[in-house]
Amino acid sequence: MRIHAFHHLYQQRLSLSTRVFNARGSKVERCQFCQVATKYCVCAHQPDIESDVAVMLIMSENEVFKPSNTGRLILDTIKEGYAFQWSRTEPDSEMLALLNDPQYQPVLVFPAEYADDQTRVISEDNEFFSGNKKPLIILLDGSWREARRIFRKSPYLDGLPIISIQPQAISQYVMRKSENEQHLSTAEVAILVLQQLGETKAGNVLDGWFRVFRETYLLSKTRLKPDLTRPELKRFLLENTHSDH
Numbered sequence: 001m002r003i004h005a006f007h008h009l010y011q012q013r014l015s016l017s018t019r020v021f022n023a024r025g026s027k028v029e030r031c032q033f034c035q036v037a038t039k040y041c042v043c044a045h046q047p048d049i050e051s052d053v054a055v056m057l058i059m060s061e062n063e064v065f066k067p068s069n070t071g072r073l074i075l076d077t078i079k080e081g082y083a084f085q086w087s088r089t090e091p092d093s094e095m096l097a098l099l100n101d102p103q104y105q106p107v108l109v110f111p112a113e114y115a116d117d118q119t120r121v122i123s124e125d126n127e128f129f130s131g132n133k134k135p136l137i138i139l140l141d142g143s144w145r146e147a148r149r150i151f152r153k154s155p156y157l158d159g160l161p162i163i164s165i166q167p168q169a170i171s172q173y174v175m176r177k178s179e180n181e182q183h184l185s186t187a188e189v190a191i192l193v194l195q196q197l198g199e200t201k202a203g204n205v206l207d208g209w210f211r212v213f214r215e216t217y218l219l220s221k222t223r224l225k226p227d228l229t230r231p232e233l234k235r236f237l238l239e240n241t242h243s244d245h
Contacts, residue, residue: 001043005083006057006072007033010064013085028067028220035067036213037220045237047077047209051202053135054080054104055190056095058150060142061086070187071141073213077206086140088153096156098136105133105161109193110140110151112164120162128161129197137163137193141186165192185210208236 010032031041055078057071064085075081084095099106107128112121122128129135138160140147151157184192187210194203215232 001033001046002048002076002079003033004075004079005081006064006075009059009083009085013064030067034213034216035069035072036216040216040219042212042216042233045212045233047205047240049077049079049201049205051078051080051194051199053078053137053194053197053199053202055082056098056106056136056138057081057083057141057186058086058095058138058154059083060140060146060150063142063146068217069141070185070210070213071139073187073209074139074190074206077202077209080134083141086142086150086154091154091156099156099160103134104136105129105131106136106138108138108140108151108157108160108162109189110147110162110164112162114148114151115162120160122161122163135197137190137197139186139190163193163196165189165196187213205240208232208239212236 029038030036031038031043034041034043034046036042055074057074059071063069063071064083071083075083082095082098084092098104105128107122112118115121138157140150142150187206191203191207191210194200194206211232215227215230219226219228219230
């Protein structure tokens, strides 16, 4: 499997932590990389595809420690991926350098109605990304309340163009409660953005990988009767056996 920026951030935060973070489901013995129960580890099946975009996760406090987090699935799929801990007062210098790197076109994924300046909102995505710059998709990874706070209190994001998605279906994310069934998980948002940008293969692979994670994560839920035949994993492996490496 490929160790990526999410895993590095997890280890970094773990080394600095002065107490154990007890997320829901903390009693389950988990793989430190895929965060599902060790006996159901899916790391060996991590996607291996190429894409023409980069992804940056800006993560709220303790989000990296939550086993139900889906941001890691995006970086499992998109090989050029970055993950940074959000800080209101001390933004990461590497993150700021990436946002100002001329080889990238950073674009923030957030609902259009929250932009005070509507000219920031991109209407024709493929035309917008038709230049030589590589799209850098920025996702605010946390609860909806946390994501809004990051959006409001990060001056370095204020001038970035915004991609806004319009979900057509109710979220399939059932690992964590949300105040609104229309609020998608970070991975589900990324799937829609990738498809919107013409990265169809990456979007489809991430969709399949998200379904595998959801299925596998729920196997450790004792209140549910698990399907140990793991149909989503079988489907994912069947569809990706002949993928380009």
